[in-house]
Amino acid sequence: MKERERHTAATKRQAWVYTAPSAPPLADLFAGGDRRQKALRYHVSGNFKNLFDLAVHFGLKAMPSDWCSAAGAWLGTFAIPRWYAKGVKKARNNLKRLLPNASEAERAAILRRSWQNQGRMMTEFSIVRRLAETPGRVVWHGMDNFVEAHKRGPVIVACLHLGNWELLAPKLVSLGLAPSANYTPPAGRAQAWIARRARLKVGYGLLPPGKDGIRPAINILKDGGVISVFCDEGFAGKIRGPFFGRKPHLEGNLAVVVRLARLTGATICPCYVLRNEGARFEAFALTPLTLPPKDTSASIIDDVGLLNSIIEPIVRANLDQWYFLDNAL
Incomplete structure (x- = not known):
């Protein structure tokens, strides 16, 4: 009985409901x-x-692309250590925990590159489409994996917050996938308008944030369509995924992805973008994942662990480009 209760508790996931801020009269x-x-x-x-x-x-x-990106690198290294002390402290703690054998100088260099990447990411948002479509800016690897998976049926594009992940959107649209994405609007009204406008202009569909986006996502997948979900995430200042050696749980997008895949028979296509130097990148579409046949001894936790085993090594190898490095483990 106690074992069953523990399993039931582990497989429950509290739904998050997004409430848009209202305007005072x-x-x-x-x-x-x-x-x-x-x-x-x-x-x-x-x-x-x-x-x-x-x-x-x-x-x-x-601005020219390189200037725009360089302005972000300067802004990140200037602003983050001065005005985001709590985040910097969390990032340092994470690096000590995840890279125990690295020297202080090595961890400091990783942290500085993280600031640069975050700054570049913010300013490059204004020129994402230009970066993605300029020959030579992005080297694309394994893009046929998306196309072949989509020929077989519905697809969940499982993205990671590495490098400049926004570059994937225009590429996916150009390949004929045009996924719908569940995203939470930024707090600022102008920032929310900019983010919405940029995604709609490249051809992305926008799903409602949180719980309200689940039913539309299921319908899209059951119709053979494509959705995009980020498997790594920070929520309320805490890292939900990857697990980094912690006990697997269902309080995050890793669980959302595998539940949707089980429910609709969708293929999971993990992918990510890495920054090489400045505003030049490489993007990778990994081997598509079809979840193994379900048997009576398997559980959703097993599925989550399988997907985590794919994404965690990638994040660990690129902590300097990971957006959630400054969230708490």
Whole structure:
């Protein structure tokens, strides 16, 4: 009985429901206390920030690609150690835990490259399509894996937050996959508009965030379509996946992917992008994964462990380019 209870607890996954922030009424600008402060932040200071974000985005689009990327590298190394001390501390702790045999100098170099990559990633968002479509900017490996898997039926593109992962979107569309992606909009209104606009322009479909995106994803896969899910993730400042030696759990996208694959018969196609130097990249589509036949002794935890065994070595080998390095283990 106790064993069954432990198994039941391990296989439960709490659904996350996304709630979009609401706008305070304009009348609150003339109210008092917290209501007025919230209205001022949203309608006045918030709109100044929105204008700044839009100006930066379109200003970066006008820059040459290498300049745009280099500006991000400088910004990352300048801003992150000065204004994100908690994240830097978490990243240092993670490097000590994951690379116990590395020297302090080696871990410091990895951390600096992480700052550079994060900065480059942010500024390159303005020129993603240009980077993906410029000959020689990205070397593509194994892209036929996507096409062949899609010929056989529905596909789950299992992405990783490495290098500049946004480069995968225009490539997948050019291959005829055009996946729909579940994503959470950034907090800033202008940033959310930019992110939505960029994804729609390359031909991505957008699924509702959190729990509300599950049913549409199932319907797309049952119709033989394609969805994209990131298997590595940080949620509320904590790393959910990969597991990095921790006990497997079902509180993350690893579990979402294998559940959807079991339910719809979809093929899982792991993929990732690595930065070589500056704004030049290599992208990899790995051998597609079809989950083994289910038997009475297998469980969803076994499936999660199998998928984790594929993605974790890739993340471990490229911690300097991993977006969630500064989340807590």
